[in-house]
Amino acid sequence: MGSPHKEPIPGHKIHLLSPRTGSGGDYVPGLSCLSWRFGVETNNIVGWITVPGQCKDYVGHYMLGDQYRKDSSIVANEALRYAQSLTLGRDGKDVWVFDIDETTLSNLPYYAGHGFGVEPYNPELFNKWVMEGKAPALPESLELYKKLMGLGTRVVFLTGRPEEQRNVTANNLRQAGYHTWEKLVLKAASYSGKKAMVYKSREREKLEKSGYRIIGNMGDQWSDLLGTNVGNRTFKLPDPMYYIS
Amino acid sequence: MGSPHKEPIPGHKIHLLSPRTGSGGDYVPGLSCLSWRFGVETNNIVGWITVPGQCKDYVGHYMLGDQYRKDSSIVANEALRYAQSLTLGRDGKDVWVFDIDETTLSNLPYYAGHGFGVEPYNPELFNKWVMEGKAPALPESLELYKKLMGLGTRVVFLTGRPEEQRNVTANNLRQAGYHTWEKLVLKAASYSGKKAMVYKSREREKLEKSGYRIIGNMGDQWSDLLGTNVGNRTFKLPDPMYYIS
Numbered sequence: 001m002g003s004p005h006k007e008p009i010p011g012h013k014i015h016l017l018s019p020r021t022g023s024g025g026d027y028v029p030g031l032s033c034l035s036w037r038f039g040v041e042t043n044n045i046v047g048w049i050t051v052p053g054q055c056k057d058y059v060g061h062y063m064l065g066d067q068y069r070k071d072s073s074i075v076a077n078e079a080l081r082y083a084q085s086l087t088l089g090r091d092g093k094d095v096w097v098f099d100i101d102e103t104t105l106s107n108l109p110y111y112a113g114h115g116f117g118v119e120p121y122n123p124e125l126f127n128k129w130v131m132e133g134k135a136p137a138l139p140e141s142l143e144l145y146k147k148l149m150g151l152g153t154r155v156v157f158l159t160g161r162p163e164e165q166r167n168v169t170a171n172n173l174r175q176a177g178y179h180t181w182e183k184l185v186l187k188a189a190s191y192s193g194k195k196a197m198v199y200k201s202r203e204r205e206k207l208e209k210s211g212y213r214i215i216g217n218m219g220d221q222w223s224d225l226l227g228t229n230v231g232n233r234t235f236k237l238p239d240p241m242y243y244i245s
Numbered sequence: 246m247g248s249p250h251k252e253p254i255p256g257h258k259i260h261l262l263s264p265r266t267g268s269g270g271d272y273v274p275g276l277s278c279l280s281w282r283f284g285v286e287t288n289n290i291v292g293w294i295t296v297p298g299q300c301k302d303y304v305g306h307y308m309l310g311d312q313y314r315k316d317s318s319i320v321a322n323e324a325l326r327y328a329q330s331l332t333l334g335r336d337g338k339d340v341w342v343f344d345i346d347e348t349t350l351s352n353l354p355y356y357a358g359h360g361f362g363v364e365p366y367n368p369e370l371f372n373k374w375v376m377e378g379k380a381p382a383l384p385e386s387l388e389l390y391k392k393l394m395g396l397g398t399r400v401v402f403l404t405g406r407p408e409e410q411r412n413v414t415a416n417n418l419r420q421a422g423y424h425t426w427e428k429l430v431l432k433a434a435s436y437s438g439k440k441a442m443v444y445k446s447r448e449r450e451k452l453e454k455s456g457y458r459i460i461g462n463m464g465d466q467w468s469d470l471l472g473t474n475v476g477n478r479t480f481k482l483p484d485p486m487y488y489i490s
Contacts, residue, residue: 035315041287042481044320070280075289236287 033058037240043222048243051117059116059240063108069140071238076140079216079235080147086215088152095182095212096148097204097231099219100159100169102239104145105135105176117241130161133168137176141218141237145178153215154182158203158224160196160244162187183207196244201227278303282485288467293488296362304361304485308353314385316483321385324461324480325392331460333397340427340457341393342449342476344464345404345414347484349390350380350421362486375406378413382421386463386482390423398460399427403448403469405441405489406431428452441489446472 033055039045051059062068088094098104110129111117129135145155155178161169163186170184191199204214205228214231217224220239278300284290296304307313333339343349355374356362374380390400400423406414408431415429436444449459450473459476462469465484 032315034312035319038286038316038483039319039323041283042320044323044480067279070277071283074280074284075287078284078289235289238283 037062040240040243041236041238046222046243047245050120051115051241053118055240056116056118059118060112062240063116064112068238072138072140075218075235075237076144079144079218082233083148083151083153083216088215089213092152092154093212094152094215095154095156095207097156097158097207097214097217098141098145099221099224100157100161100173101135102138102220102241103218103224103237104138104141104157104178105172106138107135109134109136111241121242127165130165131168133172133175135172135176137178138237142177144218148216149180154212155180156183156185156207156212157181158185158200160187160199163189182212196221196223197227200224201229204229204231282307285485285488286481286483291467291488292490295365296360296486298363300485301361301363304363305357307485308361309357313483317383317385320463320480320482321389324463325389327478328393328396328398328461333460334458337397337399338457339397339460340399340401340452342401342403342452342459342462343386343390344466344469345402345406345418346380347383347465347486348463348469348482349383349386349402349423350417351383352380354379354381356486366487372410375410376413378417378420380417380421382423383482387422389463393461394425399457400425401428401430401452401457402426403430403445404432405444408433427457441466441468442472445469446474449474449476 033052036045036052036055037059040048083096086094101107107126107129110126114122114125148155157173157178159169166184166186169186173181173184185203187199191202200223204217207214208229214229216233216235217231218235218237219225220237221244222236223244225234225236278297281290281297281300282304285293328341331339346352352371352374355371359367359370393400402418402423404414411429411431414431418426418429430448432444436447445468449462452459453474459474461478461480462476463480463482464470465482466489467481468489470479470481
């Protein structure tokens, strides 16, 4: 799956007028990487292992430039607008589920040094980075978090990070500006070998069975947002660097 | 919902290195429309009525240029790759569900003359266009259709077009190159007022109850792909011109 995609230049036009200017028409170098990103973000391309080699620069520029931030911003803005439209219960049981990596915390400093997803995932090096506890907040998510807290929403962090990383993760969250939460759910050893979607669905089910109402659910992976008990509305943040099934 | 989205330029960086070159970094005019498109295609922005005014040129260039075709191509390629990986039953019950508008047939000639989704939907004018029966195929979907037929897959068209448009739709499909199908399902009057997702879920349920296996399901709207009985795998084609809930 992770191999580069051949994209033949489309043949006949479906409309006669076909300007080759602007962001839709130019032959901008790396433009097919835009299609690859479209495919990935819409969950059309699944199970990929690494970013196609020819898209390394594209993904790097995307992630380090403003477009990633603008894309994150539009999602956070929609989420806030939605949250503001709700009338919360007075029982403190309305929760917002946030994923952690590439959602509330950013591992961009790590990935910038490791090919932006072109290099195969290296669990040893990545976990070393995690254990440093220095991941910055994704600013758009932190702002959303603060505003959600202001609305009286409780926050649940639901992460694929293992239980062994609880302390470093909690400290990292606090240092990054996420000062409080209702629950921090890490992947218990009993889920070993289980897919993220299964683990996260099961944990969301537990939340709902214990009386919480999941009003929103935000993640960078579709496996955060599909399955069961996904919540009243889901929000997909951009992530063209890796795929978690 | 359909109003233009304010996107403040993001403030502090989450990584020091922040090149302003390439497709991710430049201040390309209309770049925030790329975020809007990301938001729409990932189902983060829902219930919108019209394309934001400042994105008319962007969407027009996108739709008439190569990017729309390349994006369609990457989806069709993934769908074909997936279909080729399957072993079909020998009972002729494996079906591929295709939506029609902006999936198998393209209304781009109509929308090019009506602001690419910036103008509010005009049912009278749009139905007049439909009744001409001149919608061209979306070439990437037609190619996929032909290849699916070659693999022995049966095709079901499931459209929000009303039952009254059956003849013109069947003729248009044939003229555009879709010569045969297992079923052509149009929206019966009994679904009047029902949301597309409800109608399509119910019709897919009927298909499955009558013994069909939905191996793939392709549409340009998330309401084609969410709900129940969505099929073994779904494929989302691009459509930044309108939203159907």
